[in-house]
Amino acid sequence: MQTGMESLSFKLPGTRPLPAGFAPVLVGVVASGNLEVMVEPAPGADCTFEVATSACGFRAIWEAVVRDFHDRHGLAGARVSINDMGATPAVVSLRLDQAAAALP
Amino acid sequence: MSTISFAECSARERLALLLDEGSFVEWLPPAERVTSPHLAQLGLPAAFDDGIAIGHATLAGRKVFVAAQEGEFMGGGVGEVHGAKLTGLFRRALLEKPDAVLLLAESGGVRLHEANAGLIAVSEVMRALLDLRAAGIPTLVLIGGANGCFGGMGIVARCADWIVMSDIARHAMSGPEVIEASHGVEEFDSRDRALVWRTTGGKHRYLMGDCDVLVEDDVAAFRNAAIAALDRHSPLTLESLEAEHALLERRLVQAPAGADAVELWRSLGVADADHIPDLGAAEVVDRKAA
Numbered sequence: 001m002q003t004g005m006e007s008l009s010f011k012l013p014g015t016r017p018l019p020a021g022f023a024p025v026l027v028g029v030v031a032s033g034n035l036e037v038m039v040e041p042a043p044g045a046d047c048t049f050e051v052a053t054s055a056c057g058f059r060a061i062w063e064a065v066v067r068d069f070h071d072r073h074g075l076a077g078a079r080v081s082i083n084d085m086g087a088t089p090a091v092v093s094l095r096l097d098q099a100a101a102a103l104p
Numbered sequence: 105m106s107t108i109s110f111a112e113c114s115a116r117e118r119l120a121l122l123l124d125e126g127s128f129v130e131w132l133p134p135a136e137r138v139t140s141p142h143l144a145q146l147g148l149p150a151a152f153d154d155g156i157a158i159g160h161a162t163l164a165g166r167k168v169f170v171a172a173q174e175g176e177f178m179g180g181g182v183g184e185v186h187g188a189k190l191t192g193l194f195r196r197a198l199l200e201k202p203d204a205v206l207l208l209a210e211s212g213g214v215r216l217h218e219a220n221a222g223l224i225a226v227s228e229v230m231r232a233l234l235d236l237r238a239a240g241i242p243t244l245v246l247i248g249g250a251n252g253c254f255g256g257m258g259i260v261a262r263c264a265d266w267i268v269m270s271d272i273a274r275h276a277m278s279g280p281e282v283i284e285a286s287h288g289v290e291e292f293d294s295r296d297r298a299l300v301w302r303t304t305g306g307k308h309r310y311l312m313g314d315c316d317v318l319v320e321d322d323v324a325a326f327r328n329a330a331i332a333a334l335d336r337h338s339p340l341t342l343e344s345l346e347a348e349h350a351l352l353e354r355r356l357v358q359a360p361a362g363a364d365a366v367e368l369w370r371s372l373g374v375a376d377a378d379h380i381p382d383l384g385a386a387e388v389v390d391r392k393a394a
Contacts (some may be wrong), residue, residue: 004144004147005144005147005148005149024133024134026134026152026153029114029174029176030150030151030176030177034176036134036151036152038134038135038152040135052149052150053149054147054148054149081152083149083150083152084149085149
């Protein structure tokens, strides 16, 4: 049995520039089968994703979900941070879209 | 008129809807990443705000300090950072003297994962809250979350000047499962939801005088009750403490032996005690007055 947290990070080139210094956005709650997503401004044109998850060994699925989100939104100059407590891929996608919808 | 359930809202949604629109300014917001130093060691994810948002805002134009606990994160449990944010808010209020301090409480009490650090944090929260009362700054607790307000936070709530509860909120020291585990299912069946609400729910607390205002599960009702309570400071004096002790003593003596809450209400002269569980908040308030 694997215990502990797994940390994952991804960096993708963005296409949709966000207003400089926008107010950070937080959606969702860290609870069983749920997660919180925070989006903050970051220098450069990339979108970085930092995931801390209690479900270990799902890197490939996280990467697929993150790439799918990025294909749709292409955020540039953004840092996306996630605290996850075993959310399913569908819930993760929902929260990411919810965060994108709350951006200026 | 449509209502918005207070219980269904997250802590941040409650702040957004209860306070004057757009007035909440957060201290130690999520982007500061002041998170629990303990949870990662246990293989548990942290929350960027450690399950509590604190800051200042206006309520009906008056300056208030406010904290909201997120019941979905670790059951609203008070960890080291969570408790330190509450204590810090209260101590800053002592210096800056806002018109009132509001606590939107939803908590199972101490976050057991953080053990002693959480226990110490709750004791510091109590001390800081009592200091506010001694300084004459009104302190107001709103309890309306699905997880209720239990354990150390149940005590913290009773340290405040004024408590507002909804009929679906619960407030007690030991939670139902704790009582069942320590005293047996014959003493208290934690799966009997009607029993749990009769014993710890908002209506019972209101009829017993443990909370001051009973409202429906509606954000606007909580906002109105909070505005009405902004100047409700009740000085904490030796006389008031002795009166409270006398009241508790009378309650023990007068309580019918082995009684259910319904018999207790009847013994207190509450009209229509049998039907209290089926009534709305306003009707319960009428029955108590009658």
